[in-house]
Amino acid sequence: MKKIAIIDYKVGNIESLKNFFKDLGFQSYITDQKKKIEDSDIIILPGIGAFPSAIKIMKNKGLIDTIKKISKSGKPIIGICLGMQLLTTKSYEFKETMGLDLIPGEIHPIEDNQYQIGWNNLISKKIDISLWYSPQDNYYFNHSYYFKGSKNYIYATAFKNKELPAIIRNKNIYGIQFHPEKSQESGKNLMINLLKSFN
C-alpha cells in the first residue's frame, strides 16, 4: 500500500486530511521528519494558513530542500489550498515571499479584496486522465489569493467574477486550490482517482 506523508507545518487542517485518507483506504501519517517524508510514496502539503508563516516554519525545519529534492525523483507531491500556493515561485500574501518554485507562477490577491468561499464547479482547461471530475460536481473553496502563471500549468478553473485556477500541475507536482477532503462525495471521487493513477 502507498504511504502518504502529510507535511506538518503547524497551520494546516492536518487531522481532517488524515481522516480523509483513512476513509479512502490509504495509509497516511502526519510528519515534519525528513526521513519519514523521504520514505513516503506520496507527499501532501495541506491547506489553511498564511503563506509567509507556512514558509517560515518549513524553512526552520529544513523541509524546503527536502521537498525540492524529492520532487526531482518523480514522486507525486500534492498541494491543497495553501499547500498548492506553496508549490509556486512566490506569493504576495502580506509580503513578497519565495515559495518552493516547483510550479512556475505567482500568488496574488483576488482583485477588489474578493474571497472565493463556498462551493463551486470546475471548468476543464486540459484533459488529464488522473484528474477526473464532472462539470456538475461542486467543490469547497476557501481562499483570497490565486495562482497567476502560464496556462500550460492550469488544468481546471472555477468562476468567481473571473476564472481562477483550481487545479494546476507540473509533471509530478499537483496543486489543488479547493479542499477535496471537505468536498464530500465529489472530493472523495476526485482524490481516489488521483491517488489510484499513481500506481
Add this chain to the structure above:
Amino acid sequence: MLKKRIIANISISDGIVVQSFGFKKKLPLGKAEAFVKNLDRWMVDEIIINDFSRSKKNQNPNFEMIKQIGSIKKNTPITYSGGITNADEAARIINYGFERIAIDSLYIKNPNEIKSIAEKIGSQAIIVSIPLKIYRGKLYHYNHVDKISEQLNFGKLDSYGNYFSELMLIDYLNEGNKNSFNYQIIEKFCKKNKRLKIIPFGGISENKQVYKIINSKQVTALCIGNFLNYIENSYQLYKEFLTNKKIKNIRPASYKKNFI
C-alpha cells in the same frame, strides 16, 4: 458559479448541544459529536460549532471538545466559535481539523489580535460574529460579556475588514424563535457598508425567509440553528424549496440520492 451556502449551526453551552433562545433560555439536546455526524451525513454546505458559553464566561476554547469533534470522520467544512483569544489558539483549532474560526468577544476586547490571527491562519479562515439589534432605527452591537449595547461602529469594521472574510450578523433577540429574523438588520447594515460579505443568523426558520435572505446581494451564506432539529430532512427541504424557485447559485438538494 460560486454558490451561496446554508450553514448549519450547532449551539453549545457548557459542553453540550442546546436549543438556544436568545442565548439565554436553553434546552439540552446531547453531544456535539452526534450532531456533527448527522449534519455531515445530510451533506450540509457547512457546519458551525457555536460554543457561546465560552465567551460569555470569559473562558478559552474547549480544546477537549474541539479535539473530539476534529477526530470525527467527516467531509463537510466546519467552523469553531467560542472564546478564541489569540493566534495560537486559532491555529490549534485549525490543526484539529476545523477549516475556519469565528471571533466574537475578541472583536470587542482586543480587535488588534485579529490581525495576528490572520497572519497565522489567513483572513479567509476568519469570520467575525456580532450580535445586533435595532434600537430607535439604529444598529446596536450587544456585548455579551459586559451586557451592554453600543451603536455599531462601522469605522471599526472597516479598519479591521481586511483581516476577516465574512461577518456573521446575529439577530440575538430573535435567535431560536420561529420566523422572527429582523430583515432591517440586513437592510440597515448594507446601506452603510457595501463591501463586507455577511452571514445572517437568528430566527430564520421558514422557506420564504431563506429565499428572501439568500437573494440579498451581500449575503454569501445564511445560518440556521434550532430549526434543523424539528423536521426530518429539514436541511434538504430548504434546498429543495430554493431549487424549485429556480435559484441557481446554491448547491441543489441532494438527499434523494445520498441521504441515509
